[in-house]
Amino acid sequence: MIELINKLMNEFNITENQVKNVIEMLDQGNTVPFIARYRKERTGSLDDVILRKFAERLAYIRNLDERKNAIIKSIDEQGKLTDKIKNDIIKAETLTEVEDIYRPFKPKKRTRATIAVEKGLKPLAEIILSGEFKGDIFEYAVNFINEEKKVASVEYAIQGACDIVSETISDQAEYRKWIRDFVFKEGIIEVKNNEKETKDLETTPYEMYYEYNEAVKKIPSHRILAINRGEKEKILLVKIVVDNEKIINYLNSKCLKGNSITDKFIEESVKDSLKRLIYPSIEREIRAYLTEKAETSAIEVFKANLKALLMQPPIKNKNVLGYDPGFRTGCKIAVLDDTGKVLDTATVHATMPNDDKEKAKNELKELIYKNDVDVISLGNGTACRESEELLAELIKEVKAEKGKELYYVIVSEAGASVYSASELASKEYPDINVSLRGAISIARRLQDPLAELVKIDPKALGVGQYQHDVSQKKLAESLTGVVEDCVNTVGVDLNTATPALLSYVSGINTAIAKNIVEYREMNGKFNNRKELKKVKRLGDKAFEQCAGFLRVMESSEPLDNTGVHPESYKACKNLLKILNYNEEDLKHSKLQDIDDKVKSIGIESLASQLDIGIPTLNDIIKEIKKPGRDPREELPKPIFKTGIMELSQLKSGMVLTGTVRNVADFGAFVDIGVHQDGLVHISELSDRFVKHPLDIVKVGDIVEVRVLDVDVKRKRISLSMKK
The missing domain is CATH 2.40.50.140 (Nucleic acid-binding proteins)
Incomplete structure (x- = not known):
């Protein structure tokens, strides 16, 4: 445990107490959003990004330790465990190093070497490797001819012994580490087109890689993933080339004994071991390492893009017309009021081949005037360009006819079709045609991107890089973490949230989210946060984890509409008293001079009087200054457009x-x-x-x-x- 703590302290540059506290809280089942938001005193205000990396690293180290213990036990059971082997395993930093040490002791499939051992040739191999033999090796090898074991000749016996020597060299962890490091430092990734597969192809996306070389240590992540994909599609042939002579010289320096009788057999075994056993394995390992590194990089980019997409500011207090463009079946329209309620739906034929632009514009105007539409949310898919031209004309006409200012915003419609046909969409809109649900989603993406996009698998949102070429399990786990952090950063309205949104709240799983909605449907809106405890399967632990992230605007307790956790209500109310405020001031947001009052008393003094930490006190002050505050509102709004360019x-x-x-x-x-x-x-x-x-x-x-x-x-x- 001490070694684990020291390792995490050094890697994350944090204190011993921070490491111990975070491990303890994670082991107790606390979620990352909860720890990041409400346990700042214990973590030293570590943010959710660092905490997630910490949790991943902790899991890796623990898994590594489990593997080390299993290997030590396995070698010990074979009666081959020495203090040196045990210490080498304990000191190993990576799984690769551990597996290298275990390699000679690992139960093997039948190889040329194991077959040679079965034929009784191991003593001959040991004689060759020792370098101490002084006589005639061919004469000595006669002793190993055995018709029963099918060793028919001296040449066969020596070849079998050399196979054992080759595998013995290959199994040396020290040699493999040196060669791996050498190939990584000096290796070149060589890529060529597979002429057999490309001869009939006019063009492919991989033409830049048809004659391509780059240093292993320098090749960027996106090129690794592109090359991997090209190889998987059999368009590209990929290998790592290196100066083999340098490796052979290194192995010879380690293996030759200065014995002219046996060294010539060792030299041949070195070449065989490198070509047949070591290099193919090392090449696979390095390619796997590069791929894993590239995947990690791609996932990090995807996570950053997804977070930025989910945290885009909502467009509030506007009626929105969602416009899902299309050709053959027309453009699907959905009008939503400022709360996201569907007011109207329609299909207009504004694009080829069945277009009637004037009729389409008139139908759209009728919807706009009838529902007082403020802005049009246009999906960026098929026929977007043609639809944009029509909307630019429409906006001018609406301005001329009614003097009404109308705008449009292009939004990504990635995943809208996935949502439209989903079970969730059919439950939300059972009476609305599948094709029209996409337009609803496009409108809601403008009104509240986070609430709408959480309904869709993050991988379908179109902000990834080579997302199909990375580990899908790792990608899904990482993206789920991003969505959780975004949802909990913003907070969720308990009385309007969908099960999809609720399931990302700290401490709430899919089953509890469903129970919350069922409770709401049976009993009406929640009156306060405390009422959550009446929900089936939502116990004290779940309440502790989720309560601070759920907002109840209708509650008589004004703090229920803030990010202040119920455990801090008492401290918050005492703070209001000290600063000469009352609950009415809080309800009506009359705390504009709170910063001046806090400054006059001193934050340290206030924290001491209230018996809470300074980070928690700062968070409380930030929340009560603006109840119901949405952190996304501080970000720049999307560009509202009225015309287009070619x-x-x-x-x-x-x-x-x-x-x-x-x-x-x-x-x-x-x-x-x-x-x-x-x-x-x-x-x-x-x-x-x-x-x-x-x-x-x-x-x-x-x-x-x-x-x-x-x-x-x-x-x-x-x-x-x-x-």
Whole structure:
């Protein structure tokens, strides 16, 4: 335990108490959002990102320790455990090192070496390896000829002994580590096209890799995943090449004994061991390591993009028309009021092949005027471009006819079709056609992105990079953590939240979320947070974990509409008394001068009087200043549009404002209002060196870009953010 604590202290640069406290709280079943928000004194205010990494690392180290113990036990049962082997296993930092040490003792499948051992050739191999033999090796090998064991000749006996020597060399952990490090430092990834598979193909997405070389230690993550995919599709042939002579020289220096009689057999065994046993294994290990590293990088990018997407500010107090564009079956329309309630649905034929634009515009105007629509949420999928042209005309006509200001916003419709056909959507809208549910989702994504997008598998939201090429289990776990953190950061309205949203709240699983909604349907709205304890299977532990993240706007207790945890209500009310406020002041948000009052007394003095920590006190003050505060409101709102530009209108040097739609390892994709996103390559993101695009931008950012180049034929736009 002491070693575990020291390791985590050093890796995360935190104190012993922080490590002990976090381990204890995780082991007690506390969730990361709860620990991050309500146990800041015990964690030293570690945020949810660090805490999740801590939890992952803790699990890895514990799994590693379990594997070490299992291996030590296995070697001991074989009667081969020495103090050195045991210490080497205990000191090992990675699973690879542990498995290298275990390799000679691991039960093997039948190999050339094990067959040779069965034939009684191990003593001959040991003689060769020892370097102490002085006589005629061929004459000595006659002793191992055995018709019963099918050792028919001296040559066969020596070859079998050399097979054992080859495997013995291959099993040396020290040698494998040196070779692995050498290949990683000096190896070159060599990629070629598979001529057999590509000879009949006019073009493929992997043409840049047809004759491609890059150093193992330098190749970036996105190229690893692209190459892996090309290899999986049998378009590319991939191998790692290295100077084998250097490795052979190293192995010879370790294995040769200066005996001219036996060294020639060892030299042959070294070459055989490297070619047949060591190198293929090391190459697989390094490729697996590069892939794992690339997957981790891709997942981190996906997590950052997903968080930015989910935390986009809601558009409140506006009636929204959701517009799901399409060609053959028409464009699906759904009008929602400012609470997200569906007011109207329709289908208009505004695009080819069955278009009647004038009729479509008139139908849309009728819906807009009837329902007092403020903004149109346009999905960015098929027929978006054609629909955008129609909406630009529509907005001008609405302005001319009624003097009404109308805008549209393009939103990602990724995953809308998945949601439309889901069981959840059919429960929410049993009487609405599947095809129209997509338009509802598109409208709600503008009104409250978080509440709507949690209904959809994060992998379907279109902000990933090579998401199908990474470990799906690891990806799903990581993305679930992001959604949990976002939901709990924002907080959830207990009386309106769907089961999908509730299931991401700290301490609430799918079954409890369903029970909360059933309770609400049977008994009406929750009157306060305490009433949660009446919900089936929601016990004291679950209440402790979830209560602070659930809001009850209708409660007579004003603190139920804040992020103040019920365990801190007493301290909060004492604070109000000390500062000469009452509950009415809290209810009506009349605490504007609270910062001045706190400053005059001193935060340390107040914390001492209230017997709570300073981080908790600061959080309480922040919450009661603005009950019901939504942290997303502090972020920039999406760009409201009234007109469009054509791709052909873009000219080099033009400066435009756009929205970041996606971020990858190599740059950021920006929507500048021409339907086709432009790419700001990593080299064009800033005047200074950029290690990763996420250091500069995130999904949803409003940025100013300059057009560098437009390839109309290939529909590619190159942009720059350099000043």
